[in-house]
Amino acid sequence: MNGWLAAAALLLIAGVGPSLWNAARGAPGRRVVAQNYATLLLCLVFLLLAQGYGRPAYVDLALVLSVLGPAGTLVFARLLLTGEEAGEGGEPPGTRRLTPVVAVGTAATVLPLCVVTGPGRATVKLLVIGALLLAGGVATTRAVRHG
């Protein structure tokens, strides 16, 4: 049993799956928050997959998503949450919880990975991805609340 892959599968089914449900229904705000959760959690899935398959090269996917994911959410915040469609009942549910969830999830994923990887360039890359995820989480939360 490969624990990393099992964790990735669990996170995919229990974390990203429900995001699809929320992203496909309801007001734009709710959808954008779900999209935000999906990108940030998926980044962790990619990290777990890279470790589970024993392929450090796959970490590049997480790296790219950690910069492009927040960019995508900002696109929606700028073009979908402003104008006539905005202001449907204030702050969408789950906005406030996003940063703590991302912080805990990132710490719970990146730190064990760092321990397994040991000091070196790969660890620096992991820490950079973790920092980008946190910064992205904070900035996108702010953008969604700002509308």
Place this chain on the structure above:
Amino acid sequence: MSRRARLCVLAAGLLATAALLVAAVLRVPSFGGPWHPYGDRAVEAALRRNTANTVSAVNFDQRAFDTLGEESILFASVLGTVVLLRRTEDERTSEPRPVSVPATMRRYGIAALPVTLLVGLYVIAHGQLSPGGGFQGGVVVATAFHLLYVAIDYPALKRVRAVGLYEIGDALGEAAYVLTGVGGLLAGAAYLANVLPYGTFNTLASGGTVPLLNAAVGVEVASAVVVLLARFLSQALEIEGGRE
């Protein structure tokens, strides 16, 4: 034809296509099987030419001519989009207003731009080694600039991005690909043949012409996406009016 009749025709077509697809799928070699004659040969050929990423080797060496075709489709679509979305004589532009954004977003935009740019360049540069390459990295590089629009505002993006430069970059990328191919002819081999020394396996300078073609594609894709988005942005945010 009424809407109802159209739906009936559609249903019949979809059902027939579904039946054909299912019939075909049942006779395809089963998922995950060991029989991959082309794949095995492609891997051998890539390793002979010291290219660690065999996918890049297929794209930029074994099937380089095919990729030229793909690139030309890209070039043509960008050209078409630029022509379709140009400002006509009877349209006027309005200066987009600056938007007030929270300081957190502004700081994120300014900090994330160079990081994203660096990630994109890294993905392009390691195309012949690890997953990535000109197609993927080019998109990341182009997206990086637009962080200024989504995190700050449109005037901020316009100050930094000179569209004319990227239009030239798009053409240069396409030309560089074609001319690298001519290099093969000059060396007495076929068009787009891999005539450079193959280098040391798993280093940046390996794979012969693969890194060159990869870089050309990176330049073209990045410029193409910037040019495309520039047209969409100016249509959506600046251009008003038009023929009646």
Place this chain on the structure above:
Amino acid sequence: MTVLPYLVAAWIFLVGVYGLATSRDLVHAVGCLAVAQSSTYVLLLSVGYRHGGTAPVFSDVKPGVTVVDPVVQALALTDVVVGATVTALLLALVVQTAKRFGTTDPDELFALRG
């Protein structure tokens, strides 16, 4: 499991075509076309998969391990990016349609022509 990926590819294609044909908005139709297009990537990569194989990228593994088929991956990867620029071209056509007729509903457009 032996045919599930192919069936999923077929489903994505059919559902995309259904959306394309019943769409009431050209922008939505372009989105549905993108969905139908993604079925080809699913099909190609499923054909190239090999049980127990890993990516045919030898920057971090030794040559000689079991790998999946790189040819189909090369086909899909260029098409993902080129497909996006073709989507852009189609969206540009939609913008032109909206400018000229003030609508992007295919039925309304049909009525205007007739």
Place this chain on the structure above:
Amino acid sequence: MADPAVDDVLIVASLLFVAAAATAAVLNRDPARQAVVLSLLGLGLAVLFTVLQAPDVGLSQLGVGSALTPLMILLTVRKVRRQRERRDGERHGGKRRG
């Protein structure tokens, strides 16, 4: 290293995710809202490609699907909506504005 049972779970889960996202993308008739679902479809495809051991294609899909395609679609929607408002304004208001 590889574990057939977990591999299969990952592949089946991402296949079902992609199929569900594709269906949801088609059924969301409003293009701006559809763009959100399309971006999730892109992410799902990227995971599927990765578990099918095609990280190159996954990267391609991430680059295109996460920010570029939604941006183009939403900009088109904004332009089209402005154009439609203009037409409606002329039709109902009689006089031309501006």
